[in-house]
Structures are given as structure tokens and as C-alpha cells.
Amino acid sequence: MSYSLSFSKxxxxxxxxxxxxxxxxxxxxxxxxxxKVLNIAKPTLxxxxxxxxxxxxxxxxxxxxxxxxxxxxPGEVTVLDVFNAIEKGxxxxxxxxxxxxxxxxxxxxxxxLAELFQKTEQSMKTELATKNIGQILDEMSS
Amino acid sequence: MSYSLSFSKxxxxxxxxxxxxxxxxxxxxxxxxxxKVLNIAKPTLxxxxxxxxxxxxxxxxxxxxxxxxxxxxPGEVTVLDVFNAIEKGxxxxxxxxxxxxxxxxxxxxxxxLAELFQKTEQSMKTELATKNIGQILDEMSS
DNA sequence: CTTAAATATATAAACAAAATATAAAGAATA
DNA sequence: TATTCTTTATATTTTGTTTATATATTTAAG
Numbered sequence: 001m002s003y004s005l006s007f008s009k010x011x012x013x014x015x016x017x018x019x020x021x022x023x024x025x026x027x028x029x030x031x032x033x034x035x036k037v038l039n040i041a042k043p044t045l046x047x048x049x050x051x052x053x054x055x056x057x058x059x060x061x062x063x064x065x066x067x068x069x070x071x072x073x074p075g076e077v078t079v080l081d082v083f084n085a086i087e088k089g090x091x092x093x094x095x096x097x098x099x100x101x102x103x104x105x106x107x108x109x110x111x112x113l114a115e116l117f118q119k120t121e122q123s124m125k126t127e128l129a130t131k132n133i134g135q136i137l138d139e140m141s142s
Numbered sequence: 143m144s145y146s147l148s149f150s151k152x153x154x155x156x157x158x159x160x161x162x163x164x165x166x167x168x169x170x171x172x173x174x175x176x177x178k179v180l181n182i183a184k185p186t187l188x189x190x191x192x193x194x195x196x197x198x199x200x201x202x203x204x205x206x207x208x209x210x211x212x213x214x215x216p217g218e219v220t221v222l223d224v225f226n227a228i229e230k231g232x233x234x235x236x237x238x239x240x241x242x243x244x245x246x247x248x249x250x251x252x253x254x255l256a257e258l259f260q261k262t263e264q265s266m267k268t269e270l271a272t273k274n275i276g277q278i279l280d281e282m283s284s
Numbered sequence: 285c286t287t288a289a290a291t292a293t294a295t296a297a298a299c300a301a302a303a304t305a306t307a308a309a310g311a312a313t314a
Numbered sequence: 315t316a317t318t319c320t321t322t323a324t325a326t327t328t329t330g331t332t333t334a335t336a337t338a339t340t341t342a343a344g
Contacts, residue, residue: 003144004302008237008255015251031320039239041304046321063312064318079258092266095150097181108282109157113150116221120269124234127262140250146331172290183333188292205341206289 007086009040010048014057014082018074018133019140028067031060048086055085075134083128092124093117149228151182152190156199156224160216160275161282170209173202190228197227217276225270234266235259 016038017029035045049068052058059071070077095114158180159171177187191210194200201213212219237256 002232002234002236005236005239006302008235008239008252011255012251019247028319030318043305044303047303050321060320061312062310062320065313066311066319068320090144092144093150094144094147097147097150109154109278110150112278112281113153116270116273120266123269124262124266127265128258131258136251136254139254140247148331170290174290185334186332189332192292202291203341204291204339206287207342208290208340210291 003087003090006044006048007083009038009044010052010082010086011079012038013040013045013048014052014070014077014133015136015140017058017068017070018077018137021070022074022137026069028061028065028069030067034068051085051088052082055081055088057081057085073134074137075132077133078129079131079133080125080129083125091117092121145229145232148186148190149225151180151186152194152224152228153221154180155182155187155190156194156212156219156275157278157282159200159210159212160219160279163212164216164279168211170203170207170211172209176210193227193230194224197223197230199223199227215276216279217274219275220271221273221275222267222271225267233259234263 013034016034020029031042031045031049034040035042038045040048049058049060053060056071057077058068060066060068095110095117155176158176162171173184173187173191176182177184180187182190191200191202195202198213199219200210202208202210237252237259
């Protein structure tokens with residue numbers, strides 16, 4: 001398949017939280033309210049928030065009046081940052097399989113493919129890095 | 143996850159068949175022998191071959207002395223062609239999910255993301271189109 | 285025209301990953 | 315100290331990929 005739905009959901013979460021801030025709401029947003037508004041199952045949302053937290057994009061606060069808050073400026077968070085928060089380490093193409101040791105030629109072929117795959121993945125990431133959340137918010141308003 | 147292993151396997155199949163041709167073997171290659179050499183399960187290989195066949199990359203012949211043969215020149219088959227033969231229609235990112243009708247803003251956000259995703263997928267494909275099987279064979283020999 | 289050697293097709297099973305459901309535990313504030 | 319909220323853990327459902335197995339169907343050759 002392709003990348004998980006969670007990535008898209010994570011982007012909407014970040015956009016949603018950033019949007020609230022632009023509208024002057026600086027308090028923590030509860031995960032329950034985010035889950036409800038964006039229609040994301042709570043366990044799924046929690047995983048997403050953990051990823052975003054580990055990546056330094058948001059911070060969460062436990063306990064009463066706790067919730068989620070953006071840690072960076074929307075303009076400082078690229079789509080690639082969100083991608084890395086969710087899909088970190090999952091490569092685009094899956095090229096690792098055994099061929100039952102068939103001499104140098106197939107091995108060499110796999111090497112060449114691995115190189116191409118890596119280059120392709122890099123260009124994908126470069127593309128994702130061209131857009132940040134601030135820009136998306138601007139485009140939403142226009 | 144990412145794209146399926148079948149894509150990598152399909153590339154190795156095409157490389158393998160092309161390589162045989164370069165070595166002067168113009169007869170049909172049996173699927174059984176390909177499955178054995180490349181260590182691919184037969185049903186999996188059959189699906190791959192069907193995809194390659196539908197894309198016009200190879201032709202298969204039933205019956206005795208049948209098998210698989212390349213339909214184009216190695217230099218005329220790009221990695222993207224093989225990709226399309228296997229992963230046709232599967233988009234890179236998965237952005238279609240319901241948000242329980244939350245007004246125009248999230249909808250607009252989804253639109254903007256869909257646009258970015260499409261652009262990113264296009265740049266991935268452009269990258270895959272830069273390399274063809276003939277080039278890979280050349281690199282293998284050097 | 286029969287047989288052998290191949291691919292094609294269909295069904296099911298095994299496996300892996302993603303998404304969700306549910307319940308319990310832990311932290312912070314009033 | 316009780317309430318409200320996040321965190322963690324476990325299990326289930328769903329979905330997709332890969333493989334196993336068996337049966338047809340095609341084709342060339344004797």
C-alpha cells in the first residue's frame with residue numbers, strides 16, 4: 001500500500017491546533033475535543049500526538065486543564081516534519097528480500113535499485129519540505 | 143507501510159529476463175525457472191507477470207515450450223513502467239477520510255493537502271522515469 | 285489424437301500491519 | 315483529596331500482502 005492515513009490525520013491535527021492559535025485561543029486543547037471534531041479514534045489520535053510530541057512539534061500536558069499545545073510557530077513546521085513524526089524510518093520502497101544467494105549479478109542489481117529508491121525517497125521528502133503549516137493556513141484563508 | 147515487495151521483485155524479474163536476452167538467449171523462459179532462481183513464490187510471480195503483460199512489457203506463451211519473453215527493448219522500459227505495472231492506481235498518500243462534516247475550513251485544508259500530495263507523487267514518478275532497464279544492465283556490467 | 289509441459293485461474297490459508305475499542309493507571313489542578 | 319485530563323496497556327477488528335495447493339487450460343510434439 002502507501003503511507004498510512006495517520007499521516008494525513010496528523011497534518012489535520014497540526015493545522016487544527018495552529019488554526020486555533022491564530023484565532024487567539026492559546027489554552028491547551030483537550031484530546032477528546034480534537035478527536036471529536038476531526039473524527040479520529042482516540043487511540044489513533046493518542047499515537048499521533050505521541051509522534052508529534054517526540055518530534056518537538058507539540059507539547060502535551062497531563063491532568064486537569066491539560067491537553068495539547070503547539071510548541072513551534074506554524075511557519076516553522078513543515079509537512080516533512082509531520083511526516084517524520086509519523087512515518088519515521090519507514091522507507092518508501094521495500095527492496096530487502098533474499099534471493100537465495102544467486103551470485104553477484106542479482107546482488108549488484110539490488111544495489112543499483114536500492115540507490116535509485118533512496119534517491120527517489122529523497123526527492124519525495126524535498127517536495128514535502130517545501131510547504132509549511134503557516135502557508136497552508138494562509139491558503140485556507142484566501 | 144510503503145509500496146509492496148512485489149514491485150522490487152518485478153524489477154528483478156525484468157532485469158533477469160533482459161539479462162538473458164543480452165546473453166543471447168532468445169527463447170521463452172519458464173516461470174518455474176524464474177521463480178526458482180529469484181526465490182519468488184509462484185502465485186506471486188504469476189501476478190507480477192500478469193501485471194507486466196498487461197502493461198505491454200513482456201509477453202507470455204502458454205503450452206509446451208512456453209514461458210516469458212520481453213516485448214520491448216531493455217532501453218525502452220523505465221522503472222516507472224514497471225511501477226505502473228505493479229502499483230497502478232495506488233496513491234502514495236492516503237488522504238480520503240471523513241471528518242464528520244466540520245464546515246469549510248477543514249475541507250479546504252484537505253483540498254490543499256491533496257494538491258501537495260499529488261505534486262509529491264508526481265515528482266516521485268518523474269524520478270523513477272529517469273532510469274531504464276538498459277541502463278541498469280550497463281551499470282551491472284561495469 | 286494423445287500426451288507432456290507449460291501457463292492460467294481459483295480458493296483458501298498464513299502473515300503482517302493499521303486502526304479501533306476498552307479498561308486501567310497516573311498526573312495536575314482546584 | 316477528588317475531579318479531570320492524559321498516558322499506557324491489551325486485545326480485537328479490519329485490511330492487505332504473500333504464499334500454498336489444487337485444478338483447469340493451452341500448446342507443441344510424437
